[in-house]
Amino acid sequence: MIKRHTLHFGIALLAASFALPAFAAFDVIQLMNDLAQHKGGRAKFVEKKYIALLDKPVTATGEMIYVAPDRLEKRTLTPKPELLILDKDTLSIERDKQKLTINLATQPEALAFVDSIRGTLSGNRAALEKNYLLHLVGTTDKWELTLLPSDQKIAALVQRITVSGSRNQIFSIEYLQADGDRSVLAITPVAEKK
Numbered sequence: 001m002i003k004r005h006t007l008h009f010g011i012a013l014l015a016a017s018f019a020l021p022a023f024a025a026f027d028v029i030q031l032m033n034d035l036a037q038h039k040g041g042r043a044k045f046v047e048k049k050y051i052a053l054l055d056k057p058v059t060a061t062g063e064m065i066y067v068a069p070d071r072l073e074k075r076t077l078t079p080k081p082e083l084l085i086l087d088k089d090t091l092s093i094e095r096d097k098q099k100l101t102i103n104l105a106t107q108p109e110a111l112a113f114v115d116s117i118r119g120t121l122s123g124n125r126a127a128l129e130k131n132y133l134l135h136l137v138g139t140t141d142k143w144e145l146t147l148l149p150s151d152q153k154i155a156a157l158v159q160r161i162t163v164s165g166s167r168n169q170i171f172s173i174e175y176l177q178a179d180g181d182r183s184v185l186a187i188t189p190v191a192e193k194k
Contacts, residue, residue: 028125028136031143036123038168040067042190045074049183064187069122086114112154116147120163120170132161141166 043064048057062076076082083094089104089111104111112131119127128134131154132147144164149155155178162174173185 026136026139026143028134028145030140031136031145032123032125034123034140034168035120035170038068038121038123040065040071041192044188044190045185047076047183047185049181051181052179063190066121069124070118072118072121086118109153109157112149112151113158116161117173120145120147120173123168138164 043066045062045064047060049060050057059079060076061078062074064075065073070086070088072084072086074084076084080095083092085092091102091104091110091114093100093102102110104114115127115130116132118124125134128147131149131151133150135146135148137144137146142164143166144162147161147163149158149160157178159176159178161176163170163172165171169189171187173187175183175185177183
């Protein structure tokens with residue numbers, strides 16, 4: 001009786017070991033591959049900034065357009081119109097009829113911060129790992145990626161960045177600054193009209 005039970009258990013274990021590759025764990029490699037498949041699109045956003053000096057969060061709304069691999073537009077509509085355009089290593093900001101252009105190649109800390117967004121959107125793991133340690137939890141359908149700065153200069157600005165989503169869609173980005181202030185960006189994809 002014991003031998004037969006042991007034999008059945010052994011066969012079950014053997015069968016399970018052959019089935020393991022089909023149930024491989026969701027990991028950073030798979031997430032980056034999924035994100036790399038997303039070539040861009042439009043989204044609406046609601047951003048809440050929690051600032052220690054204020055009683056209530058500052059809320060901004062607007063829309064974003066992403067074109068893989070390195071163009072991102074963030075058009076804030078409320079409370080004040082603002083346009084940020086990230087195109088390769090150039091950041092342009094338009095606000096109150098004033099325009100500022102920054103070459104990010106001359107601003108390594110700012111570039112590292114921008115690369116956290118761009119690297120995640122494009123699924124560029126190598127770009128992310130230049131300045132961050134990556135920690136992923138969840139499943140393909142509901143994941144959360146935490147980026148922890150590995151460089152002291154970046155850590156002096158940002159404590160962590162948490163990105164969450166489903167499959168190749170990002171639904172929120174939370175920035176926790178080193179000073180304790182934080183920003184939460186909720187993203188809702190907008191279906192393209194055909």
